[in-house]
Amino acid sequence: MSSSDNITRLAKRIRRSTEIPWATALRLARSGDAFVKAPVPDTVDADQLRLEAMVTHTLANAFQDRQLNGALLGVVHADTEGDELLLRLEPGMATEALGELLPRWDAHYRGLRGVPGLRPRADGDQVVLSSLLGGARITLATADRSPFRTPRVLDGETPLWDRSPAVLVDPELAGARRWDSPPERDRSARDLLLSRVLRRPALVNRAAAPHGIANCYTHGTTDLVISWCCGPALEELLATLLAHGTAEGLPKAAAARYLPASDTALLGGQALVLRRHRSCTVPTHSISPEALDALTREDYAR
Template sequence: MSRSRNTNRLAKKIRAQTSLTLSAASRLAQQANVYLGSSVEDSPNPQQSRLEAHVAHVLASSFQDRQLNGALLGVEEAQPENQGLKLILESNMANEVLRELLPRFDHFYGGIRGVPGLRIRGSNRRVALHDALSSAQVTVMRADHGAMRLPSARDGEVLLWKRVPGVLTRNERQEAAEWADSRAIVDLRVRDVLLSRILRWPGLVNRTAKPHGFANCYTHHSGDLVIEWCCGDTVETLCANLLAHGFADGLPRERAIELISRYSAHLGDRTVILNRHGSCFYGREGEKIAQRIRKHYGS
């Protein structure tokens, strides 16, 4: 099929799924690097989507601009597996991913860090992180197939996943309930689906991190995830590629996407916020920064 026919098909899909004008949909379609790829395979049940969304949210809050080798949130590849999800992790970051996800009470912070209720099973090369309250599960492995190192407690921490392996503590139950019923969020289903899709489609979102090996991620609250970068795909190109692969499938049309400017877009009514800076932040310093990040994970 010709490029022009593919572009027209994608433009029609974008127009049908969003509130964008036909001219805006056509502009996005012309910038896409891929056309009408396979749709994201969503989680099979709400509990699984909610767990994956929480995992993505915690990793974004934790890693910020400390990714390596273009692996946003530390994830190189994601594979649906039975009723759960398998994540292939960037090998340098893998142990830190495990540490950030497993719940611990931080006395200095004054609360819980990680995903409340997350517990472990499996071997040190294939660690299953399962929700103590449901059948939801995410399995993590290193890309180099090496052994994962379980985290030890740091000063002021209590490892809840190790201390109470079969049940949730009172604080964990409270945190889990707040994530599952955040009253300030208009549509929790949209949040869970979109953040789950961020985790399930690293091949597309990792494009933001490839030019320098890292991008910047953070969150404002329990309802959003922000990705910032400075080089590579424009915001419109990234949006076009995401929409081509079904990122907005099943979302309310009026909330699917909002193009704020050349440098910013909102997906899912500010669930996923994309910001691309107008100039390079790192230049020749990118590799030096990557070396410092790598050294941190090696310590």
């Protein structure tokens, strides 16, 4: 397929799935080397979709701008087969990622941390995380197949996965209700987009490629913001996500908005926000990968 044919196909896909004008769709399609691809398959199970979205949300809040080697959520590769999802994690982030996902009561925060209802089971060099909120599960492995270490439990934390392995406790039930509290339409867009982010690490990790880090944060349970500098232009990353079907199936009016004046793109209303800074935001005295590797992830986080 010629480059011009691909540009036209991508512009047509953008127009078909969004209300972005044709001229803007063409501009996005020309912005980089994004080729139209068959989308990574979504899960068809609502519980699995919710679990994957909660995992994305939790890892984004946990790592923020503390990634290693450009793994935005700690994920290097995702193997998908129907509802099955295997996440291959950056080895230097893997144990912290596991610890952040497991639910625990934080007496200092006076609230739940981690994903409510998640329970771990070792399976060789992998860890299977099953949810008590339905039959959903995700499998974790390190990218180099090195073993997971036992996650550290911090002062004031009570590990709920260990204290109550088969029964949801009240803080978990409250956490699940909080996750499900947005209006159904907003909740559906959020869960679909955050699940798609988790299943497309190679795409979203482009934002962190130049410095090895980017910034992820959220507002409550409603969204995910990815903010970066010095990496792909906003148009390029947005076009890449749209080329891989990230906005497919969303209501067209809210599927994607491109706001160049503020260097922002919105997907699913505001469930996924892309924001590129015009100047470098990484200080020259940033900690080196070697120094970071010498610290425990938990101590650096706090």
